[in-house]
Amino acid sequence: xxxxxxxxxxxxxxxxxxxxxxSLTIEQGEFFGLLGPNGAGKTSLISIIAGLxxxxxxxxxxxxxxxxxxxxxxxxKLGVVPQELVFDPFFTVRETxxxxxxxxxxxxNDDWIDEVMENLDLTSKxxxxxxxxSGGMKRRVLVAQALVHKPPVIVLDEPTxxxxxxxxxxxxxxxxxxxxEGHTVVLTTHYLEEAQALCHRIAMLKQGKVVxxxxxxxxxxxVSGSQLVVRLSGAPLxxxxxxxxxxxxxxxxxxxxxxxxAVEPILSALRQAGCVIEDMQLQQADxxxxxxxxxxxxxx
Amino acid sequence: MMGFQTLxxxxxxxxxxxxxxxIMAPVLTxxxxxxxxxxxxxxxxxxxxxxxxxxxxxxxxxxMSVLQNAFANTSSSLIQSKITGNLVxxxxxxxxxxxxxxxxxxxxxxxxxVVGLGVFVITAWFADLSFVAPIWIAVFAxxxxxxxxxxxxxxxxxxEKFDQLAAFQNFxxxxxxxxxxxxxxxxxxxxxxxxxxxxxxxxYMIDGYGFFGVSDVSPFTSLAIVAGFSVxxxxxxxxxxxxGYKLRH
Numbered sequence: 001x002x003x004x005x006x007x008x009x010x011x012x013x014x015x016x017x018x019x020x021x022x023s024l025t026i027e028q029g030e031f032f033g034l035l036g037p038n039g040a041g042k043t044s045l046i047s048i049i050a051g052l053x054x055x056x057x058x059x060x061x062x063x064x065x066x067x068x069x070x071x072x073x074x075x076x077k078l079g080v081v082p083q084e085l086v087f088d089p090f091f092t093v094r095e096t097x098x099x100x101x102x103x104x105x106x107x108x109n110d111d112w113i114d115e116v117m118e119n120l121d122l123t124s125k126x127x128x129x130x131x132x133x134s135g136g137m138k139r140r141v142l143v144a145q146a147l148v149h150k151p152p153v154i155v156l157d158e159p160t161x162x163x164x165x166x167x168x169x170x171x172x173x174x175x176x177x178x179x180x181e182g183h184t185v186v187l188t189t190h191y192l193e194e195a196q197a198l199c200h201r202i203a204m205l206k207q208g209k210v211v212x213x214x215x216x217x218x219x220x221x222x223v224s225g226s227q228l229v230v231r232l233s234g235a236p237l238x239x240x241x242x243x244x245x246x247x248x249x250x251x252x253x254x255x256x257x258x259x260x261x262a263v264e265p266i267l268s269a270l271r272q273a274g275c276v277i278e279d280m281q282l283q284q285a286d287x288x289x290x291x292x293x294x295x296x297x298x299x300x
Numbered sequence: 301m302m303g304f305q306t307l308x309x310x311x312x313x314x315x316x317x318x319x320x321x322x323i324m325a326p327v328l329t330x331x332x333x334x335x336x337x338x339x340x341x342x343x344x345x346x347x348x349x350x351x352x353x354x355x356x357x358x359x360x361x362x363x364m365s366v367l368q369n370a371f372a373n374t375s376s377s378l379i380q381s382k383i384t385g386n387l388v389x390x391x392x393x394x395x396x397x398x399x400x401x402x403x404x405x406x407x408x409x410x411x412x413x414v415v416g417l418g419v420f421v422i423t424a425w426f427a428d429l430s431f432v433a434p435i436w437i438a439v440f441a442x443x444x445x446x447x448x449x450x451x452x453x454x455x456x457x458x459x460e461k462f463d464q465l466a467a468f469q470n471f472x473x474x475x476x477x478x479x480x481x482x483x484x485x486x487x488x489x490x491x492x493x494x495x496x497x498x499x500x501x502x503x504y505m506i507d508g509y510g511f512f513g514v515s516d517v518s519p520f521t522s523l524a525i526v527a528g529f530s531v532x533x534x535x536x537x538x539x540x541x542x543x544g545y546k547l548r549h
Contacts, residue, residue, distance in 0.1 A: 013549075047549070050392055051391070051392070051548065052388065052391055052392070052548055052549070053548060053549040054544065054548060054549070071394070072394035072396065073394070075392060075393060075394040076394045078392075080392050082385075082388050082392075084385050084388075086384060086385035086386045086388060086389075087384075087386060088381075088384075088386045088389065089384075090313070090314050090317050090318075091310075091313075095313075099306055099309075099310050099389075100389060100393075101306075102302060102303065102305070102306025102307075102309070102310075103303050103306050103307065103389075103390065103393035103394075103395060104303070104393060104394065105302040105303055105394075106302075107302060145389060
């Protein structure tokens with residue numbers, strides 16, 4: 001049984017296709033990344049999974065439960081951290097977490113609430129009203145609220161947007177632990193280095209369609225080779241190297257190198273042409289390169 | 301069951317934490333009504349023989365406070381949660397439409413009754429009151445609070461801005477309350493307005509309440525009308541909650 005099964009989901013907002021036939025299977029125990037530019041449909045898809053929005057057509061199940069016809073079971077298996085920084089100004093952190101536990105039918109949940117607060121560095125703020133918290137602390141409370149019922153599937157919609165490094169590290173340590181314990185994690189983020197470090201598999205959305213779906217390693221392999229970045233002086237770039245040149249910036253010249261053995265012939269050609277190498281770097285391809293290539297933002 | 305209880309507790313806690321605004325303020329307002337209208341009209345108006353105007357006014361003010369505060373509780377909670385976005389905490393849970401409905405409406409009943417009792421305790425000093433029909437008083441106070449709590453729920457779901465909610469309150473709830481016979485008996489109205497009052501469901505809440513044992517229509521008829529109206533409103537509210545109207549996109 002898949003953690004989340006998405007079958008041919010379509011959603012229009014006032015004639016705009018937010019989701020255009022999205023199908024995905026997220027297996028149990030995966031750390032899954034959902035990436036795409038703003039407006040690609042990530043939040044629309046998460047809203048449909050969470051029951052905050054209704055699809056025009058298609059079907060979504062969470063741990064085998066249909067999110068529309070069997071919504072109670074589906075929602076009890078799901079913990080969602082919404083993108084918007086929202087809070088209830090009437091309650092303290094502990095009250096907020098107790099109430100959220102109660103909605104899921106958990107009465108005596110203080111041990112787990114304490115553990116969640118401890119892991120998110122919220123213990124010292126337990127009796128503070130949520131409206132008195134900083135933005136980062138409010139974000140931690142949102143994460144804690146999504147986890148109070150120990151959901152087997154956790155969805156985080158840009159949980160680290162605009163938060164400091166400390167929270168990111170605290171959050172990812174805890175979420176990774178939960179993932180190792182068997183919780184499925186679905187993450188959307190604009191921080192591609194986070195996605196690359198954490199996600200086993202990634203789907204990329206563009207204009208409401210899945211345009212890439214593969215393991216993170218396989219996606220990075222799509223962008224073949226590395227880039228040799230040099231800053232030159234002394235003589236113009238020889239003719240034979242201009243064919244290998246990619247778009248450079250700020251005085252740097254960039255060459256695509258498929259293998260390390262391709263580096264020496266380039267350096268040799270530069271020496272023979274009288275070019276002086278003032279600075280040099282060999283850069284590995286990463287998820288950002290893949291993202292830009294797939295989204296059409298780069299011709300690399 | 302636990303989920304509904306939690307929502308109920310949360311809604312009660314929500315208004316209790318700001319009791320100055322949600323309980324004390326309406327009690328003070330009702331007392332001002334009593335002092336001003338009672339003082340001005342005491343020697344000029346007698347609605348029922350042998351009943352001083354101040355004594356007539358108090359039960360109506362109590363009921364008016366019950367109704368208005370029950371409405372205010374659900375409507376303000378919903379609109380605030382929608383506008384600030386924290387309604388998502390409830391929408392993400394497995395709570396059913398019934399649980400949401402009961403959680404919100406019963407908390408509204410509690411607020412309405414608490415404010416009504418507050419108004420009664422404060423104003424009872426100003427007149428000798430006798431409870432001729434305590435069971436009808438309790439039945440219509442509870443049913444009226446539930447009905448207005450349901451109306452507040454519908455208004456809170458429907459409204460997207462505070463001014464839309466204010467329009468609902470000012471152009472529907474307020475006139476219906478004031479024209480229900482809180483401050484007068486509808487017998488003192490011209491025939492046309494007397495007839496119009498018969499189409500106001502709020503009139504039956506006040507009339508059935510029959511604090512002085514005097515009613516224009518049978519309390520059973522009033523009960524049937526108020527209960528019927530409440531059921532219709534409950535069906536509308538439940539359909540809105542089930543379909544996610546203006547809650548789930």
